[in-house]
Amino acid sequence: MAKGITSRSESYSQWYNDIVIKAGLADHSAVRGCMVIKPYGYAIWEKIQRQLDDMFKATGHQNAYFPLFIPKSFFSKEADHVEGFAKECAIVTHYRLKNDPNGKGVTVDEDAKLEEELIVRPTSETIIWNTYKGWIQSYRDLPILINQWANVVRWEMRTRLFLRTAEFLWQEGHTAHATKDEAMEETIKMVNVYAEFAQKWMGMPVIVGTKSENERFAGALETYCIEALMQDGKALQAGTSHFLGQNFAKAFDVKFQSKEGTLDYVWATSWGVSTRLMGALIMAHSDDNGLVLPPMLAPTQVVFVPIYKTEEELAKISEKVNELKKGLEAKGITTHFDNRDTVKPGFKFAEYELKGYPIRIALGPKDLEKGTVEIARRDTLTKEFINQDLVVDHVVKLLDDIQQNIFNRALSFREESTTKVDTYDEFKRVLDEKPGFVLAHWDGTAETEEKIKDETKATIRCIPLDAEVEEGKCIYSGKPSKQRVIFARAY
Structure with missing residues (x-):
């Protein structure tokens, strides 16, 4: 299956696209610039989402949801913000269609023009700070620590699956604080959460730093980021955390009564990562044979492939596989037994190599006789035979070793580059x-x-x-x- 993948040396861009498509992560859609995230790709995104969500909640944040549509006037209230996003906004102008009088399908009903045009959210600072105005009166109402999992639209002309699409999935944190120091502490805390996630879970080394003034988020006083290096030597911004100062509080007149009885503007932060992390995951680790996934983000960490000729052999192999699966799953390891009879073992080996499953275990009649299994690891493409009684403990250690090896390999590449x-x-x-x-x-x-x-x-x-x-x-x-x-x- 990997024969259809262009090598990195021949065309890195085509290699990336080949992996996204052939590994079943995403597909192009009928809407220009938008993508369809396929089940396998979405399963990886769910692992990313679940872990980050746990990390956000561990730092005191709660999830909420705000509207997809933002009144155009909101964007006029913060000058730098509107300038930063003006060229990327999709705008809703009408609320109704009608049948075309010439019989050519449907057309916009000109009588259904909105009183105020709506922006399809490119980011939610404006709608959220307009909402916070009704939530905040006193220092007792602070801090507000909100995160939102959502989709956003930024009208991109040149798109690439996961890396840059007109619509993408992300999370955006929006917090409100009584003091500058608290807001700054939050900003740095969250960029470090991103760094920990990238390095521990994605196996991707990152550098934490601040953006130059030219590269800051529109409307921010300071932007912190994590930067990663891809295998083609290009950098990828993998996450950002912004100290917004009092800019949005002033734009939306969000004040609070302090402990001293004075009226002060609230201090703000925002921070986010997106499905761009999927692109980073692919480009940081994968090879010419396909996807390479760190075990901590692999939807399935171990796949069993039976090798047999008769139904009787399959029955005996299945009994042993189910026993091993039970032992692994008791350790929290995700497994899959591929007993399809519609494709041969060689096809399955190529498929799971392409899809980046960290460990593949093959088992046939001779293995049953010897009491062994063949274990192949995706990161090094090496194989070994292990006693069946040792499989569970060996796999637990092997997954840790693969996770660390993937990180070390990426770190060595960054240092050399x-x-x-x-x-x-x-x-x-x-x-x-x-x-x-x-x-x-x-x-x-x-x-x-x-x-x-x-x-x-x-x-x-x-x-x-x-x-x-x-x-x-x-x-x-x-x-x-x-x-x-x-x-x-x-x-």
């Missing part, structure tokens, strides 16, 4: 010859950042939070700089 440069010529040469993260001095000005972007298509991915103070000179302007920032070409 990170380069320090001190001159602009060296910067340009490294971008072309050794794609990856480039650590370079920058003078801190938007003008320099824009010029570098225009000339090289590389952007400042983040200013790392753990960066050391290092006196130097900007690679472009030669002006003084106190630390290196991370440049890269990016998705």
